[in-house]
Amino acid sequence: MGRGILFVVSAPAGCGKDTILEKALAKDINLCYSVSATTRTMRPGETDGISYYFKSRKEFEQMIADGELLEHTEYCGNYYGTPKDTVEETLNGGKNVVLKIEIEGAGNIKKLIPESVLIFILPPSMEELSRRLHKRGTEDEETICKRLKQAETEIACAEKYDYVIVNGDIDEAVENFVSVIKAESFKTVRNKDLILKIKANNM
Amino acid sequence: MGRGILFVVSAPAGCGKDTILEKALAKDINLCYSVSATTRTMRPGETDGISYYFKSRKEFEQMIADGELLEHTEYCGNYYGTPKDTVEETLNGGKNVVLKIEIEGAGNIKKLIPESVLIFILPPSMEELSRRLHKRGTEDEETICKRLKQAETEIACAEKYDYVIVNGDIDEAVENFVSVIKAESFKTVRNKDLILKIKANNM
Numbered sequence: 001m002g003r004g005i006l007f008v009v010s011a012p013a014g015c016g017k018d019t020i021l022e023k024a025l026a027k028d029i030n031l032c033y034s035v036s037a038t039t040r041t042m043r044p045g046e047t048d049g050i051s052y053y054f055k056s057r058k059e060f061e062q063m064i065a066d067g068e069l070l071e072h073t074e075y076c077g078n079y080y081g082t083p084k085d086t087v088e089e090t091l092n093g094g095k096n097v098v099l100k101i102e103i104e105g106a107g108n109i110k111k112l113i114p115e116s117v118l119i120f121i122l123p124p125s126m127e128e129l130s131r132r133l134h135k136r137g138t139e140d141e142e143t144i145c146k147r148l149k150q151a152e153t154e155i156a157c158a159e160k161y162d163y164v165i166v167n168g169d170i171d172e173a174v175e176n177f178v179s180v181i182k183a184e185s186f187k188t189v190r191n192k193d194l195i196l197k198i199k200a201n202n203m
Numbered sequence: 204m205g206r207g208i209l210f211v212v213s214a215p216a217g218c219g220k221d222t223i224l225e226k227a228l229a230k231d232i233n234l235c236y237s238v239s240a241t242t243r244t245m246r247p248g249e250t251d252g253i254s255y256y257f258k259s260r261k262e263f264e265q266m267i268a269d270g271e272l273l274e275h276t277e278y279c280g281n282y283y284g285t286p287k288d289t290v291e292e293t294l295n296g297g298k299n300v301v302l303k304i305e306i307e308g309a310g311n312i313k314k315l316i317p318e319s320v321l322i323f324i325l326p327p328s329m330e331e332l333s334r335r336l337h338k339r340g341t342e343d344e345e346t347i348c349k350r351l352k353q354a355e356t357e358i359a360c361a362e363k364y365d366y367v368i369v370n371g372d373i374d375e376a377v378e379n380f381v382s383v384i385k386a387e388s389f390k391t392v393r394n395k396d397l398i399l400k401i402k403a404n405n406m
Contacts, residue, residue: 120391126404158398163389166397176389183386186366186379188323194369195361201329 002193004030004091005184006113007098008106011121012151014133016167020121021100023174029181031096034087037063040078053083071101071108080105096181103157110160117184119177120161124168126152205396207233207294208387209316210301211309214324215354217336219370223324224303226377232384234299237290240266243281256286274304274311283308299384306360313363320387322380323364327371329355 011017025033037053039060048054055063060079063069072081082099090097101109109116123129129151133144158164163180167173184190214220228236240256242263251257258266263282266272275284285302293300304312312319326332332354336347361367366383370376387393 122398122401125401152402155398155402159391159395161391163386164391164394164398165389166401176385179382179385180389182379182382183366186368186383188362188364188367191367192362195325195358195367198325198328198369199355199358 002094002190004094004096005181005190006087006091006109006116007031007096007181007184008109008116008118009098009100009121010103010106010118010154010161011167012123012129012154013147014129014136014151015121015123016132016170016173017100017121019170020165020167020174020177021098023170024177024181025098027178029096029178030094030185031098031181032090034082034090034097034099036100037069037072037081037083038078040076040080055079071105071112073102073104073108075102075104082109096185098181103154103160107160115189117163117180118161119163119165119180120158121173122155122158122164122166123151124166128168205297205393207297207299208384208393209290209294209312209319210234210299210384210387211312211319211321212301212303212324213306213309213321213357213364214370215326215332215357216350217332217339217354218324218326219335219373219376220303220324222373223368223370223377223380224301226373227380227384228301230381232299232381233297233388234301234384235293237285237293237300237302239303240272240275240284240286241281243279243283258282274308274315276305276307276311278305278307285312299388301384306357306363310363318392320366320383321364322366322368322383323361324376325358325361325367325369326354327369331371 009017009021021033025031035049035053037055037060039055039057042048042054064072068084069081070084070087072079087097106118110118126148130148133139133147165173165176212220212224224236228234238252238256240258240263242258242260245251245257267275271287272284273287273290275282290300309321313321329351333351336342336350368376368379
């Protein structure tokens with residue numbers, strides 16, 4: 001059994017990356033979600049250890065000092081980071097891992113692990129993104145404006161990702177996301193041992 | 204609408220590439236098959252213009268001289284080639300094209316069109332391939348031995364392909380093939396205009 005593949009997903013707020021991930025993870029595609037650590041406040045509906053590992057600033061800085069994080073960034077005044085051990089163990093066990101990280105962190109992962117695969121979720125248009133942010137009604141006009149401005153900056157970074165998937169229709173987006181997860185496992189670079197085994201008849 | 208993607212499929216005899224292609228082409232994945240030209244004799248069940256464009260040696264050499272072929276090779280004493288115009292027109296029309304070519308021709312296409320995508324179909328094992336070749340009962344023992352020896356040589360070239368797909372279960376192989384066709388269209392390098400359009404709101 002080969003090593004699993006590390007996938008990183010980023011998207012501007014309102015692009016539906018949580019829903020895509022949730023639906024994709026429910027499918028039988030050998031994919032595990034790796035929970036990030038953060039110092040930001042827990043929001044209603046979130047659970048420690050599922051949404052994030054919620055840490056104090058002191059605890060987080062201790063994790064950094066102990067080399068427990070694969071990468072970490074500061075974003076909007078809070079720390080976000082990827083615990084190293086879980087990711088490594090899952091990949092070594094032959095399972096694919098998906099991380100949900102913002103752009104700077106995604107870039108760090110790619111530098112650290114060049115064979116990782118970066119996927120960016122795009123809105124169908126900025127207009128539609130604005131409509132969606134207004135519809136969820138959780139933010140005031142000023143915050144929405146800030147998010148849209150930030151989305152534009154983030155979308156400009158999509159070029160650095162390996163794949164871009166437009167979330168127009170959610171089921172289609174999930175299906176397309178799944179096709180990327182599957183297809184990556186058929187890349188020849190990840191199957192050199194398999195080719196040798198088939199030739200040698202030792203399946 | 205962007206330009207279509209050129210896919211090339213190769214496989215040793217008996218690996219089921221014709222069945223995979225037939226089933227994949229029946230799906231709604233924007234994929235067209237481009238018929239090759241050959242000087243080999245038409246076999247029972249084959250149709251001119253569907254299986255191949257069957258040409259005399261003289262006609263084929265005229266096509267070469269007139270620059271009508273994207274690539275051509277000589278294989279087992281016969282010419283095989285890819286008519287250029289159809290491929291170009293289909294790709295320019297935004298449709299994906301799949302070619303069925305042996306290894307040397309596939310390599311030529313990759314050199315000529317680096318953004319083309321090469322897929323190699325593998326048998327689950329050499330034993331299973333031998334079983335399948337015996338089962339179809341169309342060749343004598345000597346020919347089967349020759350085909351198996353050739354398969355080994357061909358599988359050694361699979362490393363040069365972008366993807367390898369094992370045909371153990373046919374439906375699974377088709378599904379995996381389709382995931383590669385789909386995933387390739389989400390590659391960021393093929394979607395730079397889309398990213399710009401979304402940012403500019405002109406979907």
